[in-house]
Every structure is written in C-alpha cells, then in structure tokens.
Amino acid sequence: MPEMDAIPTLETRRLRLRSLTRADAPAVQRLAGAPEVADTTLNIPHPYADGLAEQWIAGRAEVARSGAGLTWAIVDRSSDALFGAIxxxxxxxxxxxxxxxxxxxxxxxxxxxxxxxxAVLGHGFGALGLHRIHAHHFARNPASGRVMQKIGMVREGCLRQHIRKGDRFEDIVCYGILRQEWEAAVTR
Ligand SMILES: CC(C)(COP(=O)(O)OP(=O)(O)OC[C@H]1O[C@@H](n2cnc3c(N)ncnc32)[C@H](O)[C@@H]1OP(=O)(O)O)[C@@H](O)C(=O)NCCC(=O)NCCS
Incomplete structure (x- = not known):
C-alpha cells in the first residue's frame, strides 16, 4: 500500500476535506464538546476539557505519519468553516x-x-488500495446507520451490549463494504 505521510485534500461539491491544524482547535472544542456529539461516539469525552482539541489534533497528525490512519477536517468549501471530522x-x-x-x-x-x-471511501479504495472499509454505530443512533447505507455499506450484524458507555452497555451495529461492491457501485 502507498505511503501515507500526508493527508491529501479531497474536494466534494460543497466540502473540502483537509488536514486538521492547530487553528481548528477552538471549533473542534465547541462542536465536539456538545453533549449530543459525545453521546453517540466512543472516544469523545464530555465535558470536553481545554487543551484536549489541541492534543487530539496533534495525535491525529502523529497517527497519519505512522501510516495507521488519516483524519480529515470537514470544512465548507468556500468559507473554510469547520463542520466536523472524518x-x-x-x-x-x-x-x-x-x-x-x-x-x-x-x-x-x-x-x-x-x-x-x-469521498473518503473513494480515497480508501482508490489511492489507498484498500480491500474493505467497515464502520459501526450505536443501535440507538439510526441516523449514522442511514449514512452507512447511503454510502453503500452492508449491514453485517449486531454486537449485543458490546460497548460500555458511561453506565450502560450499548448494542453496536456493524456495517462494511468490499472493494468489489464499491467498484460495482461507482461504475454503475
Ligand atoms: C450521525 C451523524 C454523523 C449524521 O450526520 P448528518 O450530517 O445528519 O448525516 P446526513 O445528513 O448525511 O444523513 C443523515 C441521514 O439519517 C437520517 N436520519 C436522521 N435521523 C434519523 C433517525 N432517527 N432514524 C433514521 N434515520 C435518521 C436522515 O434523514 C438522513 O437520511 P436521508 O438522507 O435518507 O434522509 C451526526 O448526527 C453526528 O455527528 N452525530 C454525533 C456523532 C456520531 O454519532 N457519529 C457517528 C458515530 S457512529
């Protein structure tokens, strides 16, 4: 697989996916710090302490350098305002x-x-040459499941009470897409 020492910028109709910078930290803290965002994610704490966004951004850059992953800021293509991350x-x-x-x-x-x-699926199966991309969501977060369906992923199963979040055990719904399924969808 290709070296991944940099985060390539990806463009879509309305969005730019680019590397996170330290300047994004206040927006990350404000948006990821909302209880609604922390509630259905595994690794976003609430409350979201000062300094955590800077730490997270530096950590993602380190992971990218190691080849273990890529994280993009999702920003408005015209204003560069931060919407989220992927x-x-x-x-x-x-x-x-x-x-x-x-x-x-x-x-x-x-x-x-x-x-x-x-766009990220396109990059994963295209430039990165991946064979499979998977994702999972809390069963009580159907909007995320709908996103997975809309990008062509197949529901593969449910891990019952697999994750402990606070004081509750969460059912996790698993989705995946294989390279040949992605290729068939984009050439259709
Ligand atoms: C899950 C999340 C990423 C969805 O983002 P979003 O920008 O609203 O997603 P989209 O607009 O692209 O698509 C949402 C889809 O879910 C649907 N949806 C919304 N609420 C729903 C619900 N309660 N049940 C079923 N579908 C629902 C929407 O109608 C839309 O589908 P449609 O286009 O067919 O109408 C966003 O809510 C979020 O960031 N939540 C907090 C963090 C999180 O949960 N991350 C994912 C962890 S797995």
Missing part, C-alpha cells in the same frame, strides 16, 4: 480500515457526512 483507521496487513465521523450539531441533516464519507 477518519479512516487503517490495518495495513488486512488492507482494511474503519470509518468514523462526527459533525457539529448545527450542521446535522444537511447530507454533509454522506458527502464526506463518499
């Missing part, structure tokens, strides 16, 4: 990656994640 966590030996994403509450329901994830 990532691929890559397992090179298996040529597969896990897709993850969040979008700030003011921007929910605009189709931004679907648009961003479609």
């Amino acid at each position: 990532s691929l966590i890559i397992a090179q030996p298996h040529q597969h990656a896990e897709l993850g994403y969040w979008i700030g509450l003011p921007f929910w329901g605009c189709g931004y994640i679907t648009e961003a994830a479609t």
Whole structure:
C-alpha cells in the first residue's frame, strides 16, 4: 500500500476535506464538546476539557505519519468553516480500515457526512488500495446507520451490549463494504 505521510485534500461539491491544524482547535472544542456529539461516539469525552482539541489534533497528525490512519477536517468549501471530522483507521496487513465521523450539531441533516464519507471511501479504495472499509454505530443512533447505507455499506450484524458507555452497555451495529461492491457501485 502507498505511503501515507500526508493527508491529501479531497474536494466534494460543497466540502473540502483537509488536514486538521492547530487553528481548528477552538471549533473542534465547541462542536465536539456538545453533549449530543459525545453521546453517540466512543472516544469523545464530555465535558470536553481545554487543551484536549489541541492534543487530539496533534495525535491525529502523529497517527497519519505512522501510516495507521488519516483524519480529515470537514470544512465548507468556500468559507473554510469547520463542520466536523472524518477518519479512516487503517490495518495495513488486512488492507482494511474503519470509518468514523462526527459533525457539529448545527450542521446535522444537511447530507454533509454522506458527502464526506463518499469521498473518503473513494480515497480508501482508490489511492489507498484498500480491500474493505467497515464502520459501526450505536443501535440507538439510526441516523449514522442511514449514512452507512447511503454510502453503500452492508449491514453485517449486531454486537449485543458490546460497548460500555458511561453506565450502560450499548448494542453496536456493524456495517462494511468490499472493494468489489464499491467498484460495482461507482461504475454503475
Ligand atoms: C450521525 C451523524 C454523523 C449524521 O450526520 P448528518 O450530517 O445528519 O448525516 P446526513 O445528513 O448525511 O444523513 C443523515 C441521514 O439519517 C437520517 N436520519 C436522521 N435521523 C434519523 C433517525 N432517527 N432514524 C433514521 N434515520 C435518521 C436522515 O434523514 C438522513 O437520511 P436521508 O438522507 O435518507 O434522509 C451526526 O448526527 C453526528 O455527528 N452525530 C454525533 C456523532 C456520531 O454519532 N457519529 C457517528 C458515530 S457512529
């Protein structure tokens, strides 16, 4: 697989997916710091402490340098305003990656994640030569499941009470798409 020492900028109709910079930290803290965003994600804490966004951005750059994953800021193509973030966590030996994403509450329901994830799938199966991309969501977060369906992923199963979030055990719904399914969809 190709070297991934940089995060390529991806363009869609309304969005630019670019590397996160330290200047994005205040917007990351404000948007990811909303309880609604933390509620259905595994790794976003609430409350979102000062300094955490800077730490997270630096950590994502380090992961990109190591080849273990890519995280993009999702920004408005014309204003560069930050909407959210999207990532691929890559397992090179298996040529597969896990897709993850969040979008700030003011921007929910605009189709931004679907648009961003479609571009990231294209990059994963195209430039990165991945064989499979998978994702999962809390069963109580059907909007995320709908996004996975809209980008062509197939529901593969449910891991019952697999994750502990706070004081509850969460059912996790798993989705995936194989290279040949993606190729068939884009050439259709
Ligand atoms: C999940 C999340 C990324 C969706 O972002 P979004 O920008 O609203 O997504 P989109 O607009 O691209 O698509 C949402 C789809 O879900 C649908 N949807 C919304 N609420 C729904 C619900 N309760 N049940 C079923 N579908 C729902 C929308 O109608 C839309 O589908 P449509 O285009 O067919 O109408 C966003 O809510 C978010 O960031 N949540 C917090 C973090 C998170 O949960 N991340 C994902 C972890 S797996």
